[in-house]
Amino acid sequence: MPDMRDVAQAILSGAPAEDIAALPIPESYRAAVILRDEADMFAGLPSEEKDPRKSLHVQEVATPELAPDEAYVAVMASAINFNTVWTSIFEPLPTFGFLDRLGKESRWGARHALPYHVVGSDGAGVVLRVGDAVRNWKPGDRVTIHCNHVDDQDPSAHNDSMLASNQRIWGFETNFGGLADLTVVKANQLMPKPAHLSWEESACNALCNSTSYRMLVSAHAAPMKQGDTVLVWGATGGLGGYAVQYVLNGGGTPVGVVSSADKVALLNEMGCEAVIDRKSEGFRFWKDEHTQDEGEWRRLGKRVRELVGTDPDIVFEHPGRQTFGASVFVAARGGTIVTCAATSGFMIEYDNRHLWMKLKRIVSSHFANYAEAWEANSLVAKGRIQPILSAVYPLTEVGEAAFQVHHNLHEGKLGVLCLASQEGLGIDDPAFREQVGEDKITLFRRHGAA
Numbered sequence: 001m002p003d004m005r006d007v008a009q010a011i012l013s014g015a016p017a018e019d020i021a022a023l024p025i026p027e028s029y030r031a032a033v034i035l036r037d038e039a040d041m042f043a044g045l046p047s048e049e050k051d052p053r054k055s056l057h058v059q060e061v062a063t064p065e066l067a068p069d070e071a072y073v074a075v076m077a078s079a080i081n082f083n084t085v086w087t088s089i090f091e092p093l094p095t096f097g098f099l100d101r102l103g104k105e106s107r108w109g110a111r112h113a114l115p116y117h118v119v120g121s122d123g124a125g126v127v128l129r130v131g132d133a134v135r136n137w138k139p140g141d142r143v144t145i146h147c148n149h150v151d152d153q154d155p156s157a158h159n160d161s162m163l164a165s166n167q168r169i170w171g172f173e174t175n176f177g178g179l180a181d182l183t184v185v186k187a188n189q190l191m192p193k194p195a196h197l198s199w200e201e202s203a204c205n206a207l208c209n210s211t212s213y214r215m216l217v218s219a220h221a222a223p224m225k226q227g228d229t230v231l232v233w234g235a236t237g238g239l240g241g242y243a244v245q246y247v248l249n250g251g252g253t254p255v256g257v258v259s260s261a262d263k264v265a266l267l268n269e270m271g272c273e274a275v276i277d278r279k280s281e282g283f284r285f286w287k288d289e290h291t292q293d294e295g296e297w298r299r300l301g302k303r304v305r306e307l308v309g310t311d312p313d314i315v316f317e318h319p320g321r322q323t324f325g326a327s328v329f330v331a332a333r334g335g336t337i338v339t340c341a342a343t344s345g346f347m348i349e350y351d352n353r354h355l356w357m358k359l360k361r362i363v364s365s366h367f368a369n370y371a372e373a374w375e376a377n378s379l380v381a382k383g384r385i386q387p388i389l390s391a392v393y394p395l396t397e398v399g400e401a402a403f404q405v406h407h408n409l410h411e412g413k414l415g416v417l418c419l420a421s422q423e424g425l426g427i428d429d430p431a432f433r434e435q436v437g438e439d440k441i442t443l444f445r446r447h448g449a450a
């Protein structure tokens with residue numbers, strides 16, 4: 001019986017597309033999962049003690065049947081996203097509820113409601129098979145995968161698919177995610193792999209890069225103008241590392257907030273000169289669990305003015321409860337707070353007087369539609385946006401990788417090798433890589449290794 005090792009060997013030895021198309025699809029594959037019967041394993045523990053190393057398992061799972069609008073992709077590499085941390089600590093809710101709801105929708109949806117959840121919302125690999133309704137992709141295509149899972153037969157999906165009533169995040173609200181040797185995706189999640197990047201450099205971008213693109217570039221959220229000042233929280237994190245690049249590319253001035261001297265140095269190397277080290281400068285926006293410290297908001301605002309001479313036109317928000325009051329306060333008159341998350345808590349408190357009296361806006365954003373993800377991917381392929389990969393783990397150590405992200409011990413993105421046997425494989429256009437510059441492409445990786 002063929003297994004995924006045969007598939008890996010064919011890909012790694014450069015087999016032509018017709019040979020890839022002829023490969024039998026193995027009946028099972030290796031995947032990172034959480035288990036339904038362990039969903040209560042961390043009951044009563046504080047978040048910090050919920051340990052992804054205990055809940056994430058790597059095991060064989062059955063290959064699901066392929067729907068007509070889907071593709072099997074051999075995953076060469078994937079990456080950790082914060083949503084895998086949420087899934088693995090069963091917060092704010094166990095994700096099996098999402099799978100069960102999808103399971104009730106259709107015969108194809110029913111495949112997803114299983115005793116295990118294959119996690120992961122990023123990936124790069126090779127198309128092995130496509131369903132009968134797939135027109136634009138074929139076996140052998142080298143692809144990256146974005147995570148917007150939409151049934152495009154629903155009319156609500158056709159203005160902006162992020163507004164679709166059946167919009168889901170692949171590998172978070174669906175099963176068969178990317179932290180595995182094989183994945184099942186809708187054909188409208190596929191995008192061309194950037195030819196100058198390795199598998200792991202290609203796999204780490206789509207989720208965070210597309211999200212930051214929608215937040216700061218697309219008309220759907222807070223499109224930045226040339227000359228705008230943008231305060232970026234977590235500026236060397238997954239979202240922030242792309243956000244800073246978009247601000248610099250678009251002729252804006254980023255003010256990056258980070259929490260270590262190392263991260264300050266990394267931002268400076270990226271070309272972000274205005275940086276606030278929130279840890280060494282001792283910013284603390286809550287006096288206690290119930291009371292915010294307006295003095296600290298003012299101190300932050302003053303610090304931004306000292307650095308760049310103005311208030312931020314846009315605040316790039318995702319930490320949530322810990323920072324949101326400060327974000328609303330420091331935004332310029334008429335400025336925008338664009339938010340896509342709430343890592344430190346989703347019950348938000350801010351002083352509404354500062355919002356309305358200064359005509360500020362809060363704009364929500366969530367991942368990206370196919371067009372936005374495609375544009376963000378094209379910018380990576382053109383060498384205009386660099387991967388922010390800082391470290392790479394084998395799939396067997398996926399729990400440790402998620403632990404690092406959970407505890408904010410990482411920079412940028414953590415890659416995960418699935419079928420790729422080592423780092424650095426999959427570069428199809430070394431001449432273009434040289435043109436873009438090894439130093440730029442591997443900036444976070446060199447920093448992570450230092």
Ligand code: NAP
Binds near residue numbers: 083239257260341368
């Ligand atoms: P990440 O790689 O962990 O980066 C987040 C950064 O935020 C950290 O590097 C940290 O930087 C900063 N941070 C964390 N806690 C903070 C706090 N209490 N106060 C100030 N800064 C804090 O995560 P990510 O991939 O950027 O994702 C961030 C959040 O966005 C997560 O909750 C994730 O689930 C969510 N997200 C949402 C979407 C969407 O489509 N809606 C997409 C991607 C991510 P410093 O310690 O250096 O300051």
